[in-house]
Amino acid sequence: MSFTSAQGQAKAVRLLSGLLSRGRLPPALLLAGPEGVGKALLAHDFAKALLCPAGQPAEPCGLCPDCQAVDRRLHPDVKAVNQGYQTALNEGEASRGATLRVDTILHLRRDMELQPLRGRWKVAVIEDAHTLELESSNALLKALEEPPPRTLWILTSAQRERLPGTVRSRCALIPCSPLPSQLVAEILSRAGVPAERARRLAALSEGSASRALRLAQDPGVPESMIETPLAPLNAADALPREAPLARERAEQALYALSQDVRLRHLDGELSFSRAERPLRRLERLRRCLRSNADPRTVLLLACLEAQGLRQR
Ligand SMILES: [Zn+2]
Numbered sequence: 256m257s258f259t260s261a262q263g264q265a266k267a268v269r270l271l272s273g274l275l276s277r278g279r280l281p282p283a284l285l286l287a288g289p290e291g292v293g294k295a296l297l298a299h300d301f302a303k304a305l306l307c308p309a310g311q312p313a314e315p316c317g318l319c320p321d322c323q324a325v326d327r328r329l330h331p332d333v334k335a336v337n338q339g340y341q342t343a344l345n346e347g348e349a350s351r352g353a354t355l356r357v358d359t360i361l362h363l364r365r366d367m368e369l370q371p372l373r374g375r376w377k378v379a380v381i382e383d384a385h386t387l388e389l390e391s392s393n394a395l396l397k398a399l400e401e402p403p404p405r406t407l408w409i410l411t412s413a414q415r416e417r418l419p420g421t422v423r424s425r426c427a428l429i430p431c432s433p434l435p436s437q438l439v440a441e442i443l444s445r446a447g448v449p450a451e452r453a454r455r456l457a458a459l460s461e462g463s464a465s466r467a468l469r470l471a472q473d474p475g476v477p478e479s480m481i482e483t484p485l486a487p488l489n490a491a492d493a494l495p496r497e498a499p500l501a502r503e504r505a506e507q508a509l510y511a512l513s514q515d516v517r518l519r520h521l522d523g524e525l526s527f528s529r530a531e532r533p534l535r536r537l538e539r540l541r542r543c544l545r546s547n548a549d550p551r552t553v554l555l556l557a558c559l560e561a562q563g564l565r566q567r
Pocket of ligand 1: 319
């Protein structure tokens with residue numbers, strides 16, 4: 256038995272189960288791996304295992320009020336720190352960008368200093384921790400340097416290299432892997448995608464269930480970036496101002512553009528010789544993006560590349 260229903264993360268589950276059964280926790284964990292592989296689910300299931308008064312140390316019962324409250328993301332001692340949390344703090348006013356701001360982290364810190372209301376622990380799950388603004392990272396670092404007793408801080412990130420080294424060094428690293436393509440296909444099928452299409456999209460998903468689902472639901476994304484002569488410029492201009500967010504959106508767009516080329520190749524619309532070079536260029540642009548190239552320039556070049564392929 257395991258503490259979690261998350262699939263495809265045997266190594267991470269083993270590491271986390273080990274921590275639970277030894278009963279000695281580091282003050283902070285960093286669940287790092289590609290987007291859409293179940294990191295937030297693992298984090299919350301881990302919190303459930305800590306808080307469940309009924310089950311074995313590494314096996315929450317899943318039925319008691321604590322377990323159910325964590326499953327519904329309503330447990331008073333488990334904070335899911337994400338855009339929804341930030342928006343709720345601002346009385347429903349959506350934030351200007353999707354970064355985590357310093358006032359949000361200061362609020363979280365004050366909250367974590369209070370005694371647990373129900374359980375023995377207080378847990379903060381900071382999702383997409385790479386979206387912390389610099390000041391927010393510094394505020395978090397203060398908490399990680401001297402964590403209040405009986406608090407656990409779990410960070411999840413698909414871009415852990417973007418977290419300050421000082422924050423990373425305070426966290427025990429739990430690496431999460433891309434999901435096997437068979438599992439992604441099953442997840443798509445469960446979401447109602449026909450089996451053959453699920454299998455094909457899964458093969459292109461790079462092991463990310465959320466990417467595969469996005470592709471299944473929104474295959475038209477690349478079209479809007481290349482349909483008119485000015486579309487690439489507009490797509491680049493539409494990127495958010497905040498650098499981490501702009502980079503994330505550009506990365507998603509580049510992925511979608513590459514997948515569009517791959518799908519058209521699989522459909523027989525593009526020969527291998529026509530698909531190969533643009534794919535290599537798009538891959539090079541993705542690497543540039545990861546090593547800090549300007550997201551707008553990268554996205555513009557990528558859209559022009561894809562547009563050229565349509566016109567040729
Ligand atoms: Zn329970």
